[in-house]
Amino acid sequence: MLSRIAESLFWIGRYVERADDTARLLDVHLQILLEDPWAEEDLACRSLLAVMDRPAPPRDVVVGRDHVLDALAYDRVAPSAIAGALVAARENARRAREIVSTELWECLNTTWNQLPSHLRPARPHDFFAWVRERGATVAGIMESATSRDETRHFMVLGRSIERADMTARLLTTRALAGSAGPSWTTLLRSCGAHEAFLRTYRGSASDERAAGFLLLDRFFPRSIVSALDQAEQCLADLEPADDRSAADEARRHIGLVRMNLEYRPLADVLAGLPHEMEQVQRACSAASDAIRGRYFPTAPTTTWVGELL
Structure with missing residues (x-):
């Protein structure tokens, strides 16, 4: 392509x-x-x-x-x-x-x-x-x-990176607004996640569980971890099996921030939520730059100097 x-x-x-x-x-x-x-x-x-x-x-x-x-x-x-x-x-x-x-x-x-x-x-x-x-x-x-080929992989890759970034921004607005901000129920509804959240926890709702659902739930496609996981899978599908080193830069940024969220206590993540969401946004930006350099290289402009003119 x-x-x-x-x-x-x-x-x-x-x-x-x-x-x-x-x-x-x-x-x-x-x-x-x-x-x-x-x-x-x-x-x-x-x-x-x-x-x-x-x-x-x-x-x-x-x-x-x-x-x-x-x-x-x-x-x-x-x-x-x-x-x-x-x-x-x-x-x-x-x-x-x-x-x-x-x-x-x-x-x-x-x-x-x-x-x-x-x-x-x-x-x-x-x-x-x-x-x-x-x-x-x-x-x-x-x-x-x-078709499940490069066409879909690139579109889903872009969608997944953007989704993780925007969900992080949504959670940041909640963290910065504090008690004056939207409730976790409102955030769940805005993401279309409220009913899925209630089914997952069988009606036993709490603010911590709601935050954890939007951050970490692997089965809900709008959670940050699910979106990052989808982006990693697309990168793995795009790279030939015999040469995976070239995509390591983008996958490294995504994988590091995903593991930082997934394998730490939820209370620690929530305690510094604005900072953690900023890290997600930075990782998405860095991954996007790495993808651009790997798959969308811009041809250098030819400059004629001296005798080459």
Whole structure:
């Protein structure tokens, strides 16, 4: 497979997952602001922008939910925003048109065409619900109409790395907000994990178990450990059996942070949750850079000097 095609597939998985997870995170954030009239909106919005690595306005400017929605939801240029991620996913699908299935292309293209009519609704929740629905449709097509070859491996690899990173950001918002933040039940619902959590623990719920479920549960696909494990498996499937040394850099970053979460007491992880989630985000970024260097090398620009001119 050509490296440019592989890179486009990788980023299709990342951008669709980014739009889905950002919609879930913003939905939780706005729900808290609406339910708690005493919440410090400016502080909460600045914390969210910091978690999402977006610059905040100067201190003398009050930051509200409208600014957060403009920056993280409706911006069609920034790939870190929901609309921008959907536009970028469609653009990458266009570049890999000869590889992606017709169904997947039509799904992403339809999403792109419908995007302007869904921006800035009266209820932001309607936009978030639409984004989650389109993300689920893309995931369903990937699972049902894509061969289990390099095409799927690159898309699932991108999706898994992005999912681990975004779940870490979601947990960071909960840790930084403290008692004023969303409950663990709200976070579970935002990830579609509440019913699975109740079935796992048979109704015996607690904050520690809820946090452990989103961090460590191997059977729930949105947990951090499950997403990291899926990324490791994709890397193993992509690398030839006779030469696994080249992928060791990406797998090392992912494996180290996964084992650091999985084999330590949960209480220790929860005691320093913001730091632990920052480590997950750093590992995902480092793994992405290693994958780019291994599979998507950029050809150096030829520079003519002296006699070579």
